[in-house]
Amino acid sequence: xxxxxxxxxxxxxxxxxSSAAISDEFSSSCQLQGQFHLNGMHKAGDVVLGGLFxxxxxxxxxxxxxxxxxxQPTCDGFDVLGFTQAQTMAFTIDEINRNSHLLPNVTLxxxxxxxxxxxxxxxxxxxSLTSGQEEQVTLHExxxxxxxxxxxxxxxxxxxxxxxxxxxxxxxxxxxxxxxxCSCLSDRKKFPSFFRTIPSDAFQVRAMxxxxxxxxxxxxxxxxxxxxxxxxxARSFQSDLGPSGGGxxxxxEILPWTDNPAELRRIVDVIKxxxxxxxxxxxxxxxxIDLMEEVVRxxxxxxxxxxxxxxxxxxxxxTPRLMPYLGGTLGIAIRRGExxxxxxxxxxxxxxxxxxxxxxxxxxxxxxxxxxxxxxxxPAGWVEAGGALCTGQExxxxxxxxxxxxxxxxxEYNVYKAVYALAYALDDMMQCEPxxxxxxxxxxxxxKRLEPWQLIYYLEKVNFTTxxxxxxxxxxxxxxxxxxxxxxxxxxxxxxxxxxNVGEVKKxxxxxxxxxxxxxxxxxxxxxxxxxxxxCSESCPPGTRVARKKGEPECCFDCIPCSEGKINNKTxxxxxxxxxxxxxxxxxxxxxxxxKIEFLSYHEPLGICLTATSLLGTFICAVxxxxxxxHRKTPIVRANNSELSFQLLFSLKLCFLCSLLFIGRPRLWxxxxxxxAFGISFVLCVSCILVKTMVVLAVFKASKPGGEASLKxxxxxxxxxxxxxxxxVQAAICVAWLVSSSPAPHKNTQYHxxxxxxxxxxxxxIGFAVLLGYIGLLAILSFLLAFLARNLPDNFNEAKxxxxxxxxxxxVWVAFVPAYISSPGKYADAVEVFAILAxxxxxxxxxxxxxxxIILLRPERNTKKAIMGRGATKS
Numbered sequence: 001x002x003x004x005x006x007x008x009x010x011x012x013x014x015x016x017x018s019s020a021a022i023s024d025e026f027s028s029s030c031q032l033q034g035q036f037h038l039n040g041m042h043k044a045g046d047v048v049l050g051g052l053f054x055x056x057x058x059x060x061x062x063x064x065x066x067x068x069x070x071x072q073p074t075c076d077g078f079d080v081l082g083f084t085q086a087q088t089m090a091f092t093i094d095e096i097n098r099n100s101h102l103l104p105n106v107t108l109x110x111x112x113x114x115x116x117x118x119x120x121x122x123x124x125x126x127x128s129l130t131s132g133q134e135e136q137v138t139l140h141e142x143x144x145x146x147x148x149x150x151x152x153x154x155x156x157x158x159x160x161x162x163x164x165x166x167x168x169x170x171x172x173x174x175x176x177x178x179x180x181x182c183s184c185l186s187d188r189k190k191f192p193s194f195f196r197t198i199p200s201d202a203f204q205v206r207a208m209x210x211x212x213x214x215x216x217x218x219x220x221x222x223x224x225x226x227x228x229x230x231x232x233x234a235r236s237f238q239s240d241l242g243p244s245g246g247g248x249x250x251x252x253e254i255l256p257w258t259d260n261p262a263e264l265r266r267i268v269d270v271i272k273x274x275x276x277x278x279x280x281x282x283x284x285x286x287x288x289i290d291l292m293e294e295v296v297r298x299x300x301x302x303x304x305x306x307x308x309x310x311x312x313x314x315x316x317x318x319t320p321r322l323m324p325y326l327g328g329t330l331g332i333a334i335r336r337g338e339x340x341x342x343x344x345x346x347x348x349x350x351x352x353x354x355x356x357x358x359x360x361x362x363x364x365x366x367x368x369x370x371x372x373x374x375x376x377x378x379p380a381g382w383v384e385a386g387g388a389l390c391t392g393q394e395x396x397x398x399x400x401x402x403x404x405x406x407x408x409x410x411x412e413y414n415v416y417k418a419v420y421a422l423a424y425a426l427d428d429m430m431q432c433e434p435x436x437x438x439x440x441x442x443x444x445x446x447x448k449r450l451e452p453w454q455l456i457y458y459l460e461k462v463n464f465t466t467x468x469x470x471x472x473x474x475x476x477x478x479x480x481x482x483x484x485x486x487x488x489x490x491x492x493x494x495x496x497x498x499x500x501n502v503g504e505v506k507k508x509x510x511x512x513x514x515x516x517x518x519x520x521x522x523x524x525x526x527x528x529x530x531x532x533x534x535x536c537s538e539s540c541p542p543g544t545r546v547a548r549k550k551g552e553p554e555c556c557f558d559c560i561p562c563s564e565g566k567i568n569n570k571t572x573x574x575x576x577x578x579x580x581x582x583x584x585x586x587x588x589x590x591x592x593x594x595x596k597i598e599f600l601s602y603h604e605p606l607g608i609c610l611t612a613t614s615l616l617g618t619f620i621c622a623v624x625x626x627x628x629x630x631h632r633k634t635p636i637v638r639a640n641n642s643e644l645s646f647q648l649l650f651s652l653k654l655c656f657l658c659s660l661l662f663i664g665r666p667r668l669w670x671x672x673x674x675x676x677a678f679g680i681s682f683v684l685c686v687s688c689i690l691v692k693t694m695v696v697l698a699v700f701k702a703s704k705p706g707g708e709a710s711l712k713x714x715x716x717x718x719x720x721x722x723x724x725x726x727x728x729v730q731a732a733i734c735v736a737w738l739v740s741s742s743p744a745p746h747k748n749t750q751y752h753x754x755x756x757x758x759x760x761x762x763x764x765x766i767g768f769a770v771l772l773g774y775i776g777l778l779a780i781l782s783f784l785l786a787f788l789a790r791n792l793p794d795n796f797n798e799a800k801x802x803x804x805x806x807x808x809x810x811x812v813w814v815a816f817v818p819a820y821i822s823s824p825g826k827y828a829d830a831v832e833v834f835a836i837l838a839x840x841x842x843x844x845x846x847x848x849x850x851x852x853x854i855i856l857l858r859p860e861r862n863t864k865k866a867i868m869g870r871g872a873t874k875s
Contacts, residue, residue, distance in 0.1 A: 040111060073121065082156070085156070102423060158185065162182065162185065182201055186200050216533075220276050324525075336410055502521045564585060621653040654677070662836075663829070676734040689782045696786075746759055805843045
């Protein structure tokens with residue numbers, strides 16, 4: 001705001017003093033007082049285009065005493081590149097004037113001024129272009145005609161363009177810059193009449209970020225100049241080079257404007273201590289010269305430099321002394337173009353040795369700079385430096401100068417496009433049909449009363465292609481379609497230095513931003529001849545996740561392995577994802593694998609052993625049953641209630657077989673059947689034993705006087721009925737359990753995280769407890785009755801065998817309960833199967849072992865006499 005207000009005040013003061021200069025002596029004209037004699041080149045035309053170029057490096061200001069008329073500053077330090085750009089504009093206008101298809105009835109002229117690399121001089125030159133520079137003003141002349149200039153090409157500095165555009169924008173004077181890159185100039189509200197043919201620094205920053213991403217450089221340092229050029233670039237880096245950009249800045253340092261050894265030492269020390277191997281410098285070549293002096297002094301090598309367009313082509317840095325440090329630099333460069341006929345135009349230049357005007361002065365300076373001679377008499381401001389006298393007939397083709405290097409045109413190519421953009425906009429305006437124009441009342445712009453703001457409408461719609469093949473148009477912010485060349489500083493084996501084009505980065509209307517690199521052409525200034533690694537932390541491989549380090553940039557992190565059950569199959573992922581329910585993480589934590597399925601299988605050793613034992617028990621029961629059937633008429637079989645023995649053997653066989661239901665993958669029917677079969681089988685078995693015990697007691701009572709009646713209650717029918725009733729009670733318990741809360745298969749993931757344990761949940765714990773309790777009740781009752789009858793007189797005491805068998809049975813099932821509760825997964829099933837088999841074998845061996853022994857091995861004892869104990873009595 002201060003710049004704008006200050007400029008308004010200057011213009012008002014300028015107008016005031018100009019008007020106040022009217023005197024009585026000159027009643028019809030006035031004199032512009034204090035006119036600043038600017039260094040410029042001019043050519044008349046129907047329409048004049050202005051230009052601001054840096055033809056000299058600096059200005060020498062005289063001391064102001066305010067006791068005499070102030071002397072004007074003088075420009076010094078000839079800049080041949082700025083002069084080349086000015087000549088390019090002159091050539092382009094000459095080429096347009098020769099073109100019969102572009103502005104056929106209009107002759108273009110130019111007024112080109114030297115800004116001397118000073119804001120004040122450049123600002124005054126812009127005001128002179130827009131307000132006119134005639135020293136004599138006729139008061140009675142009608143104010144009609146074209147303005148002094150219709151548009152301005154320039155300036156080549158962002159800082160000067162900001163200041164000038166702030167004022168020109170108030171009057172909507174179009175300004176097309178060929179070299180101002182500050183992203184701030186894209187603000188259409190602040191700079192409504194500013195255009196440019198060079199990409200903004202915002203795109204240059206994105207281009208650099210694309211290079212960083214291409215080579216995997218996520219950790220870089222940034223050095224910037226202390227002006228709009230550097231500060232806005234730093235803001236762009238901080239906003240774009242983040243999580244989405246995939247990188248971080250290790251440090252950001254501002255390079256001092258003046259020679260400041262202490263500050264430069266500090267900055268270089270920061271570079272040395274940093275782990276970042278990539279250094280981005282967004283500054284002018286003057287900053288780099290001072291910085292590299294300190295880099296050489298401290299011998300800081302092993303860095304990959306990234307250059308902004310301001311110093312990518314700086315020949316002053318491309319020296320054998322600096323190449324050990326700057327070799328391999330990758331730089332962003334203005335798009336190179338070709339301008340046919342420019343070299344021939346340049347060769348026609350000759351110094352004006354007889355006319356002391358601004359145009360002649362520039363030519364003289366150029367001639368003296370090129371041929372290292374001097375003009376006689378020396379022009380004003382000449383600094384004696386020796387050398388021969390110039391004749392003005394020297395041949396430009398005989399000297400090597402960048403002035404004639406028309407194959408490497410970069411800012412000049414932007415000047416060429418800027419002039420053509422203004423010309424095409426003016427041409428479009430001149431082709432407007434009255435009544436169909438874009439202005440008020442559908443009017444068109446009139447060359448006789450042309451206003452600069454009218455040209456902006458057409459300038460925004462310009463779209464043409466240069467002879468080099470580049471499309472030129474402006475977006476809504478006044479920025480041209482951006483394109484940059486990627487340059488590489490190469491140090492050749494023969495000692496020569498070459499800046500090689502190795503790619504380009506551009507933005508098109510259809511494909512967006514594109515980076516193209518020819519890596520085979522890139523020279524890397526490292527022993528490995530490969531791109532360096534520049535990361536704060538190495539990438540986290542699959543199977544790990546990124547853990548930020550507190551207080552450090554996001555590119556600095558630790559790699560934490562994914563926890564169990566979680567995986568990550570990407571690099572540098574922030575989170576690990578959980579595996580699905582039936583899956584588990586692999587040992588590498590990079591993919592999910594199906595969880596191991598665990599159940600008591602027929603194929604594992606434990607399952608095979610239990611299955612074999614079950615079948616063995618069943619086989620033994622069948623063998624014993626066969627023995628008993630074969631010897632059913634022998635006394636020992638008949639004396640032990642053969643029917644109950646057969647029932648007991650059958651129930652034991654069922655007990656052995658029901659254990660097979662606990663082996664194999666649980667199914668709904670096996671879960672429902674296993675406990676029911678187990679419960680009913682064992683109740684049937686224990687019921688037979690209980691009835692056997694009761695029969696033994698009844699027979700003993702019947703042998704006493706008056707006890708015959710007791711046998712009536714334990715006949716064959718009563719025995720079968722008792723077994724059936726007792727078994728029916730268990731069957732009813734099983735039915736109620738299955739109906740109310742049936743056992744069902746269940747995938748248990750609680751025992752092991754990486755396994756799925758297939759098991760049968762009992763459904764109702766109460767139902768299971770009642771089932772076991774009923775079996776235990778019958779077993780205890782059988783044990784107590786058998787214990788009471790253990791001393792009954794008999795040579796073969798059945799009660800003792802029942803007591804022993806019940807003792808084994810109860811012991812097994814008492815031990816089963818805690819073992820079952822504490823055993824997880826398939827081992828709970830194994831415990832239950834073991835309990836079934838152990839108790840079944842205990843009953844089989846205790847009740848039928850002695851009998852089979854007598855039947856098979858001691859048949860002499862299988863007699864009624866021996867069983868009744870008579871043989872024993874006689875003996």
